[in-house]
Amino acid sequence: MRTQQTLRTRLVESPTSYGGRRRAERAAWLRRTFPDLAEMTVLDIGGRVESWTGADVRPARVHVVNLEPPRTQIPDWVEVDHADACELPPEIRSRRYDLVFSNSVLEHVGGHERRRRMAEAVRELAPRYWVQTPYRYFPIEPHWIAPGMQFLPVAARAALARRWPLSHTPAQGWQDSMAQVLATELIGRAELRFLFPEAEIRAERLLGLSKSLIAVRTG
Incomplete structure (x- = not known):
């Protein structure tokens, strides 16, 4: 198991991995898209405080909303709330960023x-x-790093999740594996465009194939 997790770290999780380099490139793309980022107030839905404290350019204010508790100390320019991204409370919905x-x-x-x-x-x-999501039709499912896993029936995905060596969090039994796969539903370009009709839909590519999509509105 340690060897398998080490391989996953080398592939996608360490700063020098392919995934780490892609995250750095995405952050640079964000800065180029919004050159006044350092002066902005930003609402980060589902993000983490450490993503901003370690950034080359940080906004003037960041409000992180997540269902998970923060893993690090919160600096004075960051605000954190425990909330559901789909059911934001009125005190957040009434604000503007x-x-x-x-x-x-x-x-x-x-x-x-x-x-x-x-x-x-x-x-x-x-x-x-700026809303990024993995692309459904990229041939590798990114959470498990498993070829074509997203196209399998749910039961087959759950069975694979229990055994696949490169999963982020190994499933602890059938119920856990079902919960994991049912909580992960990759989407395509058509749905993203429907959800964000005024946005530009950008694609991050690997070997000429769209790996993830970003719905971007610049103003």
Whole structure:
């Protein structure tokens, strides 16, 4: 198991891995898209404090909303709330930000109707946004690093999740594996365009294939 997790770390999780380099490139793309990022107030839906404290350029203010507790000390320019991205409380929905940011969250919120609610909140809360999600039709499922896994029936995905050596969090039995796969639903370009009709849909590519999609509105 340690060897398998070490391989996953080398592939996608360490800063020098392919995944780490892609995250750095995506952060640079964000900075180029929003050159005044350092002056912005940003709502990060489903993000983590450490993603911003370690960034080359940080916004003036960041409000992180997540269902998980923060893993690190919170600096004075960051605000953290425990909330559901699809059911934001009125005290958050009543606010306005310069930018809403979300990275690899949309595919985990639980079905199209909940994705629609999250998209509605994103579009209301700021005139600009950046919403990234893995692309359904890339041949490798990114959470398990498993070829074609997203196209299998649910039961087959759950069976694979229990045994696949490169999973992020190895499943502890059938119920756990089912919960994991049902909580991960990759989407395609057509749905993303439907959710964010005024956005530019950008693609991150690997070997000429779209690996992830980003719905971007610059103003």
